[in-house]
Amino acid sequence: MNQGLIVFLNGTSSSGKTSISTELINQKEIPFYHLSIDDIFNNYNDFVNNKFPDEPPRGIDHQVVSQIVDDSILSVYHSTIKLLSELGFNVIVDTIIANDKYFNDFYDLLVDYPILFVGVRCSKEELTRREQSRGDRLIGLAHSQFDKVYSYNEYDLEVNTEKLSPTECADKILSFIKSDQGYSAFKKLSKREISVS
Numbered sequence: 001m002n003q004g005l006i007v008f009l010n011g012t013s014s015s016g017k018t019s020i021s022t023e024l025i026n027q028k029e030i031p032f033y034h035l036s037i038d039d040i041f042n043n044y045n046d047f048v049n050n051k052f053p054d055e056p057p058r059g060i061d062h063q064v065v066s067q068i069v070d071d072s073i074l075s076v077y078h079s080t081i082k083l084l085s086e087l088g089f090n091v092i093v094d095t096i097i098a099n100d101k102y103f104n105d106f107y108d109l110l111v112d113y114p115i116l117f118v119g120v121r122c123s124k125e126e127l128t129r130r131e132q133s134r135g136d137r138l139i140g141l142a143h144s145q146f147d148k149v150y151s152y153n154e155y156d157l158e159v160n161t162e163k164l165s166p167t168e169c170a171d172k173i174l175s176f177i178k179s180d181q182g183y184s185a186f187k188k189l190s191k192r193e194i195s196v197s
């Protein structure tokens with residue numbers, strides 16, 4: 001069985017990844033499974049808030065717990081992407097490469113899979129405007145991610161969500177897939193050095 005295509009949308013918060021994903025899912029030519037890291041974390045947060053609203057704080061190091069929980073969830077996220085691709089499903093990866101370790105984990109597991117690496121671009125000014133208008137993200141979140149997220153300069157394809165609507169971005173991605181140009185950008189990237197302090 002052929003591995004499913006992984007469409008990796010790389011952009012900061014509010015850059016338009018989920019809007020593009022929705023358009024990709026709505027078209028009927030190529031089926032996609034949408035895997036958003038937001039959904040996975042929201043499910044976890046909802047579970048904890050609903051099940052343990054009155055739990056007294058325990059004598060534990062919350063930073064350690066949060067690190068373990070985050071790592072576990074990310075590991076499930078990455079493995080699910082791999083599994084779906086292995087089963088032949090096309091997957092949209094809607095996530096934010098927040099740090100080098102996150103990228104390296106993803107790279108180790110998935111570099112040999114067919115990945116269409118898409119840069120989802122938007123200016124800092126427009127990102128702030130979107131944060132203000134949507135109201136469900138911290139103002140400045142996208143700015144704080146900007147340099148790290150856009151430090152990857154090899155893409156198969158880039159879309160500018162300030163100039164193109166989500167439908168136009170999705171159409172551009174579909175045209176690229178149908179053109180059979182192949183996917184090489186992600187393989188050209190290399191793992192990041194992680195400094196130990």
Ligand SMILES: Nc1ncnc2c1ncn2[C@@H]1O[C@H](COP(=O)(O)OP(=O)(O)OP(=O)(O)O)[C@@H](O)[C@H]1O
Binds near residue numbers: 096134164
């Ligand atoms: N191409 C676009 N043109 C104009 N507005 C857009 C475009 N794409 C997204 N938006 C708007 O920007 C906001 C954020 O969009 P979206 O949720 O798709 O971003 P995101 O990258 O998935 O964000 P997050 O990572 O925070 O979930 C929404 O209010 C959306 O309507």
